[in-house]
Amino acid sequence: CGVFGIYAPGENVAKLTYFGLYALQHRGQESAGIATFEGTQVHLHKDMGLVSQVFNESILDQLPGSLAVGHTRYSTTGSSRKVNAQPAVLETRLGSLALAHNGNLVNTVQLRQELLENKCNLVTTTDSEMIAFAIAEAINAGADWLEGAIQAFHRCQGAFSLVIGTPNGVMGVRDPNGIRPLVIGTLAGNPVRYVLASETCGLDIIGAEYLRDVEPGELVWITEEGLASYHWSQQPQRKLCIFEMIYFARPDSVMHNESLYSYRMRLGHQLAKESFVDADIVFGVPDSGIPAAIGFSQASGVAYAEGLIKNRYVGRTFIQPTQTMRESGIRMKLNPLKDVLAGKRVIIVDDSIVRGTTSRKLVKTLREAGAVEVHMRISSPPVTHPCFYGIDTDSQDQLIAATKSVAEIAKQLEVDSLAYLSWEGMLEATREDTNSFCSACFTGDYPVAIPEQVKRSKLS
Numbered sequence: 001c002g003v004f005g006i007y008a009p010g011e012n013v014a015k016l017t018y019f020g021l022y023a024l025q026h027r028g029q030e031s032a033g034i035a036t037f038e039g040t041q042v043h044l045h046k047d048m049g050l051v052s053q054v055f056n057e058s059i060l061d062q063l064p065g066s067l068a069v070g071h072t073r074y075s076t077t078g079s080s081r082k083v084n085a086q087p088a089v090l091e092t093r094l095g096s097l098a099l100a101h102n103g104n105l106v107n108t109v110q111l112r113q114e115l116l117e118n119k120c121n122l123v124t125t126t127d128s129e130m131i132a133f134a135i136a137e138a139i140n141a142g143a144d145w146l147e148g149a150i151q152a153f154h155r156c157q158g159a160f161s162l163v164i165g166t167p168n169g170v171m172g173v174r175d176p177n178g179i180r181p182l183v184i185g186t187l188a189g190n191p192v193r194y195v196l197a198s199e200t201c202g203l204d205i206i207g208a209e210y211l212r213d214v215e216p217g218e219l220v221w222i223t224e225e226g227l228a229s230y231h232w233s234q235q236p237q238r239k240l241c242i243f244e245m246i247y248f249a250r251p252d253s254v255m256h257n258e259s260l261y262s263y264r265m266r267l268g269h270q271l272a273k274e275s276f277v278d279a280d281i282v283f284g285v286p287d288s289g290i291p292a293a294i295g296f297s298q299a300s301g302v303a304y305a306e307g308l309i310k311n312r313y314v315g316r317t318f319i320q321p322t323q324t325m326r327e328s329g330i331r332m333k334l335n336p337l338k339d340v341l342a343g344k345r346v347i348i349v350d351d352s353i354v355r356g357t358t359s360r361k362l363v364k365t366l367r368e369a370g371a372v373e374v375h376m377r378i379s380s381p382p383v384t385h386p387c388f389y390g391i392d393t394d395s396q397d398q399l400i401a402a403t404k405s406v407a408e409i410a411k412q413l414e415v416d417s418l419a420y421l422s423w424e425g426m427l428e429a430t431r432e433d434t435n436s437f438c439s440a441c442f443t444g445d446y447p448v449a450i451p452e453q454v455k456r457s458k459l460s
């Protein structure tokens with residue numbers, strides 16, 4: 001999911017949030033929503049669809065206020081329905097709260113039970129709503145906004161980057177492992193105004209300047225007095241999702257002081273070093289495979305050319321919830337360039353193979369278009385384990401690399417050769433401490449323990 005928050009009295013906060021969400025659209029295409037606060041009054045609009053489908057000028061005009069939070073949804077828990085769209089708005093003793101969540105809790109079974117015992121009226125099926133209820137519960141028992149939120153966060157296990165609107169200000173929060181990203185930006189002026197976004201591309205679009213990341217286990221509270229920071233977790237550690245870097249986040253977003261485009265090019269360099277093969281051209285699977293393909297070309301000397309053209313108006317195939325939709329989505333999306341491919345030995349680079357369905361189709365497409373050899377290179381290691389923290393990599397039995405060796409996968413995809421980047425190569429390219437990432441979908445080493453019953457739902 002994508003989350004956005006802004007505290008900027010005097011500005012059109014709904015419009016700024018709209019543009020922020022627009023830039024974060026790649027993080028979720030199922031539903032979109034904005035909540036604004038005008039004093040104690042909350043205004044909310046949310047619906048299924050893309051940001052540009054859910055909002056228009058007149059809807060935005062009906063969302064006045066001095067602060068706002070917004071969300072674009074990508075469903076991993078809870079069904080794909082309008083009631084599950086966010087922000088989730090609840091009433092508390094101190095007024096309304098509007099919560100937007102990116103990530104996935106792993107202790108939802110227990111949390112749901114506790115909340116139901118306390119007679120919470122859960123209306124949706126999402127873990128996000130449970131967080132909102134846990135905050136409301138603490139506040140109704142006497143806590144203030146900060147205490148109430150922190151008490152609730154201690155009951156949550158898993159991944160949560162949150163933006164929360166209240167009548168008094170906006171909160172930005174990351175879980176103790178900082179699995180999902182969240183950045184702080186500033187809008188110039190007197191006083192300076194603060195913005196929160198999942199990625200820096202959500203700041204760029206409104207002309208906000210990147211200040212810093214919200215730290216793992218940190219809560220920032222943005223009010224008329226400015227920005228205050230609270231380190232609420234006793235055991236914070238850096239476990240940013242490495243999949244954000246190799247695939248999920250936008251290439252123009254900056255993490256660790258460089259664009260992910262540069263990082264992904266370096267993955268391509270490393271991939272060429274590890275698994276060079278001679279060929280006439282190399283290209284990436286649009287869009288996610290392109291930076292690594294350029295890197296592969298630079299490091300190997302194999303000419304870069306476009307072999308596939310993408311219709312950019314079709315959503316990411318894997319975000320659509322059913323297998324049937326996924327398969328038809330692929331056909332709508334990529335078209336081969338026959339005159340570029342005919343008679344050529346080609347290297348096709350992609351960021352990952354999950355189920356293998358896209359890749360197998362693509363190889364077939366390339367051969368039909370005249371490619372004489374098809375070599376596939378993947379800029380991350382084999383995905384062998386499911387994600388429980390908010391990326392929809394499906395259950396383990398759906399993952400092609402969970403049960404098959406690289407040679408077996410090559411055979412199934414009908415490629416002439418297949419190589420994945422090594423785990424070490426992927427981490428080395430980050431130029432950060434290798435311990436500061438979650439890479440559980442490649443290793444099975446989950447930084448937040450997965451309760452048994454949840455494990456059983458996805459691990460075979």
Ligand code: 5GP
Pocket residue numbers: 247285288289318350351352353354355356357358359360391392393
């Ligand atoms: P596959 O061959 O596994 O069907 O699809 C691989 C493609 O899906 C790659 O181009 C990759 O960009 C994209 N992809 C990346 N991350 C994910 C993910 O988390 N889930 C799924 N299903 N596909 C993803």
Ligand code: SF4
Pocket residue numbers: 179241242243244386387388389390391438439440441442
């Ligand atoms: Fe990211 Fe994989 Fe960890 Fe999930 S399991 S948070 S996709 S690195």
Ligand code: MG
Pocket residue numbers: 285286287288289350351
């Ligand atoms: Mg892709």
